[in-house]
Structure formats: structure tokens, C-alpha cells
Amino acid sequence: MRFAIRDVELSQPLQAIDLAPEEVGIALIGRWQERLVGFRMVRAEGRRSISAEALTAIADEAFAMPVLTAIIEREQPRPPSRALPTLTLAICTKDRAVRLARLLATLVEVRDRSPFAATEILVIDNAPSDDSTREVAASHAGVRYVTEPKAGLNFARNTALANATGDLLAFLDDDVVVDRHYLEGLAAAWRSAPEAGGFTGLVLPYRLETEAQICFEERGGFGRGFARREFQATSFAFPLHPAGAGLLGAGCNMAFDRALLLQLGGFDDALDTGRPLPGGGDLDIFYRVLRAGRTMVYEPRYAVFHEHRETVEQLRHQYWTWGLGLMAFLVKSWRTDREWRPQHRALVRWWLLDQLKSVAGAAARLRPRDLRFRLAEFAGGIQGLFGEYDRSQRRVAAIRDRLS
Amino acid sequence: MIRQGITVRHVDLAADHSGELASADQAALNIYWWGDLPLGMEPLSAAEMPEGRARLDLLAARFAAEQRLARDPALGAPLVAGAEGAPHRALTIRTAATARESWSWLRETAAPSTHSAADVAIIICTRNRLPDLAKCLAALRTQRSPAGEVIVVDNSSDGNASDLCAASTGIRYVHEPRPGLSHARNTGLSAATRGIVAFTDDDVTPHPGWTAELARAFADSDADAVTGLVLPIRLDTWAQRCFQMMMGGFGDRFVPVLFDRRFFAETQADGVHVWRIGAGANMAFRRSVFDRVGLFDTRLGAGASGCSEDSEIWYRILAVGGACLYEPRAVVFHDHRADWSSLEQQMRSYMRGHVSALVAQRDLFGHRGNVMRIFKQLPRYFVRTAIESVLHAAPDRRKLLRQEIFGWTSGLRYLISPGWRRRRPKLPATLSGTMPR
Numbered sequence A: 001m002r003f004a005i006r007d008v009e010l011s012q013p014l015q016a017i018d019l020a021p022e023e024v025g026i027a028l029i030g031r032w033q034e035r036l037v038g039f040r041m042v043r044a045e046g047r048r049s050i051s052a053e054a055l056t057a058i059a060d061e062a063f064a065m066p067v068l069t070a071i072i073e074r075e076q077p078r079p080p081s082r083a084l085p086t087l088t089l090a091i092c093t094k095d096r097a098v099r100l101a102r103l104l105a106t107l108v109e110v111r112d113r114s115p116f117a118a119t120e121i122l123v124i125d126n127a128p129s130d131d132s133t134r135e136v137a138a139s140h141a142g143v144r145y146v147t148e149p150k151a152g153l154n155f156a157r158n159t160a161l162a163n164a165t166g167d168l169l170a171f172l173d174d175d176v177v178v179d180r181h182y183l184e185g186l187a188a189a190w191r192s193a194p195e196a197g198g199f200t201g202l203v204l205p206y207r208l209e210t211e212a213q214i215c216f217e218e219r220g221g222f223g224r225g226f227a228r229r230e231f232q233a234t235s236f237a238f239p240l241h242p243a244g245a246g247l248l249g250a251g252c253n254m255a256f257d258r259a260l261l262l263q264l265g266g267f268d269d270a271l272d273t274g275r276p277l278p279g280g281g282d283l284d285i286f287y288r289v290l291r292a293g294r295t296m297v298y299e300p301r302y303a304v305f306h307e308h309r310e311t312v313e314q315l316r317h318q319y320w321t322w323g324l325g326l327m328a329f330l331v332k333s334w335r336t337d338r339e340w341r342p343q344h345r346a347l348v349r350w351w352l353l354d355q356l357k358s359v360a361g362a363a364a365r366l367r368p369r370d371l372r373f374r375l376a377e378f379a380g381g382i383q384g385l386f387g388e389y390d391r392s393q394r395r396v397a398a399i400r401d402r403l404s
Numbered sequence B: 001m002i003r004q005g006i007t008v009r010h011v012d013l014a015a016d017h018s019g020e021l022a023s024a025d026q027a028a029l030n031i032y033w034w035g036d037l038p039l040g041m042e043p044l045s046a047a048e049m050p051e052g053r054a055r056l057d058l059l060a061a062r063f064a065a066e067q068r069l070a071r072d073p074a075l076g077a078p079l080v081a082g083a084e085g086a087p088h089r090a091l092t093i094r095t096a097a098t099a100r101e102s103w104s105w106l107r108e109t110a111a112p113s114t115h116s117a118a119d120v121a122i123i124i125c126t127r128n129r130l131p132d133l134a135k136c137l138a139a140l141r142t143q144r145s146p147a148g149e150v151i152v153v154d155n156s157s158d159g160n161a162s163d164l165c166a167a168s169t170g171i172r173y174v175h176e177p178r179p180g181l182s183h184a185r186n187t188g189l190s191a192a193t194r195g196i197v198a199f200t201d202d203d204v205t206p207h208p209g210w211t212a213e214l215a216r217a218f219a220d221s222d223a224d225a226v227t228g229l230v231l232p233i234r235l236d237t238w239a240q241r242c243f244q245m246m247m248g249g250f251g252d253r254f255v256p257v258l259f260d261r262r263f264f265a266e267t268q269a270d271g272v273h274v275w276r277i278g279a280g281a282n283m284a285f286r287r288s289v290f291d292r293v294g295l296f297d298t299r300l301g302a303g304a305s306g307c308s309e310d311s312e313i314w315y316r317i318l319a320v321g322g323a324c325l326y327e328p329r330a331v332v333f334h335d336h337r338a339d340w341s342s343l344e345q346q347m348r349s350y351m352r353g354h355v356s357a358l359v360a361q362r363d364l365f366g367h368r369g370n371v372m373r374i375f376k377q378l379p380r381y382f383v384r385t386a387i388e389s390v391l392h393a394a395p396d397r398r399k400l401l402r403q404e405i406f407g408w409t410s411g412l413r414y415l416i417s418p419g420w421r422r423r424r425p426k427l428p429a430t431l432s433g434t435m436p437r
Helices: A052-074 A099-112 A132-138 A153-163 A184-191 A211-218 A258-262 A279-290 A312-336 A338-364 A368-402 B054-072 B102-109 B130-140 B162-167 B183-193 B212-219 B238-246 B262-270 B289-293 B309-319 B340-365 B367-392 B397-414 B417-421
Strands: A002-009 A025-030 A035-043 A086-093 A119-125 A143-148 A168-173 A176-178 A199-205 A227-229 A253-257 A296-306 B007-014 B027-034 B037-044 B120-126 B147-155 B171-175 B196-201 B203-205 B227-231 B258-261 B284-286 B326-336
Touching: A025 A052, A025 A211, A035 A052, A035 A296, A052 B102, A086 A099, A086 A153, A086 A199, A099 A119, A099 A132, A099 A176, A099 A184, A119 A132, A119 A153, A119 B227, A132 A143, A143 A153, A153 A258, A153 A279, A153 B326, A168 A176, A168 A184, A168 A258, A168 A296, A184 A199, A184 A296, A199 A279, A211 A312, A211 B212, A211 B262, A253 A258, A253 A296, A258 A279, A279 A296, A279 A312, A296 B183, A312 A338, A312 A368, A338 A368, A338 B367, B037 B227, B037 B326, B037 B397, B054 B102, B120 B130, B120 B183, B120 B212, B130 B147, B147 B162, B147 B183, B162 B171, B162 B417, B171 B183, B183 B196, B183 B309, B196 B203, B212 B227, B212 B284, B212 B326, B227 B309, B238 B397, B258 B262, B262 B309, B262 B367, B284 B289, B284 B326, B289 B309, B309 B340, B309 B367, B340 B367, B340 B397, B367 B397, B397 B417
Parallel strands: A002 A025, A086 A119, A086 A168, A119 A143, A199 A296, B007 B027, B120 B147, B120 B196, B147 B171, B227 B326
Antiparallel strands: A025 A035, A168 A253, A176 A296, A199 A253, A227 A296, B027 B037, B196 B284, B203 B326, B227 B284, B258 B326
16 A cells, blocks of 8 residues: 655646556645645545546646746746855764665755855764664765764754854754755745744655555645745734744754854753653744744745654554653743743643544544544643653753763 | 734735835734735734745735736636635646736736726715714715715614715715615615616725726626625724634635626525625625616615625525626725624624525525525534634634524524515516516
């Protein structure tokens, strides 16, 4: 059971797509003259091939309006473009040399035609158990390698921050590969708002080859849409923002003004620690950037492809960590940011009601798998609400003591 | 967010905003324009303003695409309305790719109408609101193309607007002592001598291009009726903000949409969605259409069942094969009710009037969808809204919902009152032919 992912150039006539026996549908990544304009999954419903006409009808329905907007945007008079700053691309990884190699292959290629004033790649090897990561990094020209012995994603991110030289610091998880226009996308995002504190980008599926991956993407995945957005400290449309900072993007594809990160004191080591609290770190840094009065920009052309969880069990665990990470982050924010406590309380209340609603919905529709996902997220949230942040702080303090 | 004050802020995207957009100390409902062409609106918090160049550019491009789709025949315009009045679009990538020079296209499209409004009669029905009426008349004097005639129908018992009208030049004053907006509208119709009649209310300030845009809309289209955009003047009080942001105000569509036979057929199963066509505060008709469908039903409307005398006329027009065009370029500004109890009363009478119009429509044409709406869609809407209001912690939405349910309940009395249902107004013979016995 898998979906065929096809990158389609919409300015060319579309060709029929033949499906392999195990392919149950297609996922179209629509581009207009190379620019990403949309993503659409279509189930084949028993068809063994999708004719050019059927494909065109799907594309018209899904992409015609964004194409028209893209055409009009390109005709728009533009302000003179500014010179770009220097950039550090940081990859935090732990014992996943194969995935790192896959990412570096795509990243080195875009770096070699980077529009930025200077572009360095930095690999942070987090508490490695062997030399495989070091070897992969060494096999690519111009990749700096740094080890961080304290296990935990945010420890690694802080090491990246301490070692980076670029004005702009972009983070990538090791389970992504970058789009061929990734750096042009980041450049466009920066040029549109050079004063912004941070940038997030589109996350598309790298492959849809298991039930869990398809299920995750059909439920919305990491998708934040194909329209550029700006976020400030408050939002009219989302009264709970930025407490619900998940709207902004995801930690696997984000970039910041490095000076601002230093000023904010970097990432919170007690969030995004890997097991047992592998979440909340991205929400926390987005929140703090916005609270510092700086803009965050979401730019869809700044895109990566993410390898989703392979098994249903891993996916269930991911939903559990989402609940856990969100609530740990909220508990932390509630403690440190007294002024915005009403927002935190309102978000917890909204989240509980919303979770109950989706649990009830999944139960009523007799969807046991959905129900398990929802219950996992709910359980994670409850655990996060009751003391997980404190437990995590004690754990990271112990790690720090042991390794210093 | 709407707890605090909201400014209504007008932003012209055709102007160069490099750096001079003012920052704001409170949230604002931003209404975006390209010169005189309204493009869209969006509420923003104080922190989200002033908008940067990139944001404004993106908005402009998105709005330009929507306008081009709805107004360029090469891309399939005019758009025909479907469920809830949402336009059907049938854009293909192939046709989208033919769109060139969109910014000069937009400049030409946004050019104000130069049509003469000499054949337009404006009818303002008023009742005991002299200061409002004075403001409305003042705005009508500054129309770029003056209307052929302006008729004020005074629906007060003692004719208290007569002095004010006598003092303004070029106003025809008519007194209609029978209470009820439908009576007043019908009296205005029989006084009007022009080919097009446009209605507005005393609490409305028309845009200077209003009459000229109505004249252009009728000249460019065969529609029997035209409605336009109604924007809020101010959102200073809680009641005004609730009406605009929570209840949807008088609509938020910024592209022209055609309501025709297809729309009627498509939405008939649950009561044709005629309330999506527009608002009585900004509507116009070819006078001849009243010969075909009859006058306003005097059982409906403010002062009688509560409202919906406007949408019921549109229903009749569509039922006999006519068409209504929503043209947001014809803009008026409305002063929403400022105090909470008036808003509650308004919500109650809207729902009561809505039910009464559904009964009237059912009786006139025998269409079962109207009854379905009363007993299926509306209760479903009440339940959904109740759940949403709990989920979003919106106690005031719940209060308004209560009023809507009261209104619905009291509207049922029209359904069970044979006397009321028999008092159907006299209709032209052509229409009677289509009626069930």
C-alpha cells in the first residue's frame, strides 16, 4: 500500500500516470514554472492508471487558483532586492548516518548554488554511539562536524548556536531532504521581512509507502499551506496565538536571526530532549521569538520533504509526544510568562475540549485506529500537564552534571 | 479580541505604502480597496499592524486574482452562485495561464463608473430617525452622478420628517402612515417615475460612487435586481462588533456573483438561499419587474413580521426565471445598532421574519424546501451554534442564539395561523399562474 508521489510542472501538458500494483493513489506536488503551488492526494479507487484528462481535471480543481495568483504575483512591481546575509545550515542528528547522508546529498547540491553571502553546513553529532555520522560528514566537502556529548535535541541545537558563524541560522532534522529551491525559498522569506526574528517553511512528505505515512499525511501531516504568512505577538484570527504556536511551522524546518537566539539564551534544554520528552522545543522558541516582539514568517517555497513515521505504533507515539510536548511547553510558559497566563489557561481549556470532541468523534464513527491516536495525544497531554516539565528539568540537570 | 475596541481602517492597495501606513493602538477591521473598488476585509490585532510591504503585496495579488476570476469573461466571469451564495468557479490552469497584464487590467477594472444615474430613483424609508436621515441625505448630495430622483417615505405616524425634507432641495417627500417597511417601500415604488429604483435605509451612508455603480451594473447586465456591498461605518460598541464579527454583518463577499435559475434549482431543497443575495439596505430593481412579480408582501418586513421582505421579492424574481446580480462595487456604509438590547431584538426579529418569509414562499409556490428549512436546517444550525459557543467560550454568542431561537419559535405562529396565511397580497396574473391552488 503506497502513494506514488509525482512532481508535476503545471505549465506543461500533464501525462497519464500508470500505477504499480501496490500503489493505491497519487500525491501531486504542483509547481508552476518551478514554483511550488500546491499538494493534493488522490486515491486511485481501483484504477490502474490515471488518464491525462483525469489528471488535468484534478490539477485544475486543486491548482488553478494558486497558479493564477502566482502568475499575477510575478507581474507585480518589486522593490529592489537586498543583499542576503550569511547563513549557517545546522543539522542535529543522532545515530542516523544513512538519513544524514541522504539529506547532505540534497543540501550540498543547493549550497553550491546558494544566493546567500556565505553558506556553511554544520553537522551536530549528538551523543554518538559510533563514528558513522563523523564519516558521512567527512565524505562531503565543506561540511563542519561538531560533537555534542549531552544527549538531547535542544542540547544539540544550542551547540549549533554556539558554533555557527552565519547571521542567519537554519535548522534541519536528519529525517528530511531539502527541495531543490529550498535556499531560494529561504532567501525570498528573508527578503520579504529582513527584520523578522524567525522563518518556517513547508514540510511535504518524502515518501508515502506505509499505512502510517499515508494516514498521517491524509490527516493533514505537517502541512501549513502554500500561502506566505506572517505572525506577530498577537493574532486577531487566533485569539490563543501564540500559545498555540504549532500553527507557525515545525522544528524540522526553521531558521532564526542568530543574534536574536543568543539574546534569548538559546533553546530550552528541558524541551525536545529526545525520549522521554521529544517535543515542545519548537513551540517554545517560536513563542519566545514572538514575545520578544519579532515577526515570524512562514514561506512555502522554503520547503523540505519529511520522512514520516513508518509504523502505526510509531505514529501513535508521535501523537502522544505532540500532546506531551505541547502541555510541557504550556506549563513552562505559564511559569515564566505571568503576563500571558490567561492565554495559556484558555489554550489548555480549548485543547481539552477539542481533544474530547475528536475522541468522541472517532468513537462515534467507529474508527478504532483514529481513536487510539486521539487517546494517545490526550494521554500525552495529561502527562505533560502534570509535572513532565519538572521531571525533564531534573533529567537534563543530571545529564549536565554527569558530562561536565 | 473583539472585547476591545476595533477601528474600521480603509487601506488603498493602489497607493504606494512604502513605510507610511500608520501603526495602530487597537485592533482594526481592515477594508482593502483598489481606488474605489473594494477588494476584501480582514481584522488584524494592533501587533499585526502596520502591515509590511510583502504582506500588502501578497494581499493585492490574491485579491487581484479573485477579481480577475470574477470579472474577466475570458476566465469564466460572471460567476454563478451555488449553495449559501458561494460562487461556482470553473477555472482551469490552461485559462489561468492566458491571464496577462493583470495589474493594468485591475487599474482599468477599478476605474469608477461614468454611467449617468439619471434613470435611477432612490427610495429611503425612514421612521423617527431624523439625525440619521439627515446624514443619509447629505451623503446622497455628494454622489458623483446624482440620482434622477430621491424619494423619502416617512413611515412615522405624525410625518415628522417633512420639515427636514422640505429644507433639502430635490427631495420628494411622501408620508405613509400605515406602519410597516413593506408598506413604505410599496408607497415609494408607486411614487417613483424612473426605470430603476434603488432602496437604502436612513442609517446608511452611500459611497459617492453608489448611484453611478448601480447604473453601470444595470447597463452591463440583464439582471432584474442588483444588490451591493454593505460595510460597517464603525465598530465602537460591543453590540456593533458582535453583529459584524460574530454574526457576519451584512455579508463579506467582494466579487460579483449572479443569482439565477440555476442557483434557485440548486438550493431549492432546503429553502432557496435567497438571504445570501444581499441586504435591503443596498438593493435596486428594474421597476418593470414589480409588474411581473408584484409588490413587497406587507405581512413581512420591519414593523410587521420582522424582516425578509427583501429576500422574498428576490425569491419571486428567481422563481419566475429572473436573475439578481450581486455587485460589490456598489457600496454603502451602515451604522450598526450600538446597544446590546437593540441587537438582541434585531436577531430575534431577523429569525422571526425569516420564518415568516419561508411560510409565505411555501404558500405562494408550494416549494417544500421552505418547510424543510424551518424544521431541519434551522434547528440543526441552533444545535451546532450552541456546541460551538461552548467550545469557543462565547457566552454572548449563546445569548444571541437564544434570541434567534425565540424568534424562530414566535415565527412558527405564522405557520399555524390560517388567517395570516390567507392574507396573501394581490399578485399579478402572470405570477398567479405559477401558484398552486
